[in-house]
Amino acid sequence: MKKITEKQFKQNIDAFLEQATDEPIQIEMKNNTLYFSTIDNLQIIDNDWIKEFMAIPEEFRVNPFEISDSGDLYWADIRNVEGVKKIRML
Template sequence: MKKITEKEFKQNIDTFLEQATEESIQIEMNNNTLYLSSIDSLQVIDNEWVKEFMAIPEEFRVNPFEISDSGDLYWADKRNVDGVKASIAKN
């Protein structure tokens, strides 16, 4: 998976759209992460994903797919999930 910034994507959108048919592209934005991939090459769980998931201390690991279809690792950390729930409860 190729990782790029939002700025890089905007400057070379045609290039990255073409590349996404061969390799998944992760677009890092200020407050979000987008994944660009063709259906045939969609691979959410790759070696990098597993490595980052395993970096979360075991007692805080949760299944991110229960919260997000994308499997975004933000949702794999119970501390993040609890923080969002607490924020919602305050409102």
């Protein structure tokens, strides 16, 4: 993985985006880190994902793909979904 700064990325965006097809790129920003890469094998649901999903009590489990295309397990717990809805209502 190639690591670059935000400034480097901004100076040569096109080259780094093209390079991300061959090698993952990590961009260090002031308050965040971004990762660019291509996805050759999109296997979202693996054994670890299933274990984490099953660790959520059954009464709180929901299909995370109905909320997020990524299947992020944060959205698989209705308590998290309801918490975000409450925050948005404020």
